[in-house]
Amino acid sequence: MAARLPPSVPRMSDILAHLIENNRRWVQGITAQDPEFFKKLERQQRPEYMWIGCCDSRVPANEIIGLLPGEVFVHRNVANVVLTSDLNCMSAVQYAVEVLGIRHIIVCGHYNCGGVNASLEDMAHGLIDYWIWPIKQLQRKHPWLAGLDTPRRRDATCELNVVEQSFNLAECKVLKRAWSEGQEVDIHGWLYDVKDGRVRDPVIRIDRVGDARTLAASAEETIRRRHCP
Numbered sequence: 666m667a668a669r670l671p672p673s674v675p676r677m678s679d680i681l682a683h684l685i686e687n688n689r690r691w692v693q694g695i696t697a698q699d700p701e702f703f704k705k706l707e708r709q710q711r712p713e714y715m716w717i718g719c720c721d722s723r724v725p726a727n728e729i730i731g732l733l734p735g736e737v738f739v740h741r742n743v744a745n746v747v748l749t750s751d752l753n754c755m756s757a758v759q760y761a762v763e764v765l766g767i768r769h770i771i772v773c774g775h776y777n778c779g780g781v782n783a784s785l786e787d788m789a790h791g792l793i794d795y796w797i798w799p800i801k802q803l804q805r806k807h808p809w810l811a812g813l814d815t816p817r818r819r820d821a822t823c824e825l826n827v828v829e830q831s832f833n834l835a836e837c838k839v840l841k842r843a844w845s846e847g848q849e850v851d852i853h854g855w856l857y858d859v860k861d862g863r864v865r866d867p868v869i870r871i872d873r874v875g876d877a878r879t880l881a882a883s884a885e886e887t888i889r890r891r892h893c894p
């Protein structure tokens with residue numbers, strides 16, 4: 666016999682009823698404009714873009730770039746880290762490039778990123794410290810960061826992190842193979858500003874013909890000059 670909740674415990678469906686209602690209205694709004702919308706989505710997804718971004722709730726991929734379901738393939742984790750040892754991220758990239766034939770991959774960091782800020786603190790945060798370890802290494806790789814005040818150091822590290830993760834993506838086997846076979850797929854490193862909702866100028870763009878190492882070094886130098894005039 667199924668256990669019954671005591672009357673004082675609200676059912677999950679009641680607690681989240683407003684979200685279910687939001688969903689109903691959302692479906693209503695979309696089908697009012699295009700009655701076939703979900704039928705078409707069910708048949709296939711053919712997005713042109715992949716988004717690799719932070720988990721932060723203030724940085725929702727589709728809304729920021731004004732795209733509907735089916736138009737952007739999304740992978741998110743804390744501080745938009747791209748590691749070739751991360752099976753989750755690499756599987757998503759492989760599917761995006763080899764199956765969906767994605768044309769553009771956007772690696773989007775954001776200012777005031779909790780993961781990046783934590784990497785700059787000299788204290789333990791728990792398991793997350795293992796995840797943000799590669800971001801911590803940016804301090805050693807770019808010693809000039811130590812001379813900046815905290816807000817600038819945070820901003821500069823967010824930018825350098827996007828360059829680093831874009832470079833890691835360019836170095837992964839999936840992209841290397843795609844490019845060697847002539848597939849056109851570009852990597853775009855972006856920064857999103859949570860305080861005004863705007864995407865800033867790209868910090869890096871890597872395509873099939875560019876040398877990722879040279880492009881990353883040049884992007885890092887531009888960031889250094891901007892923060893250390």
Ligand SMILES: [Zn+2]
Pocket residue numbers: 719720721743744745775777778779780781
């Ligand atoms: Zn973040």
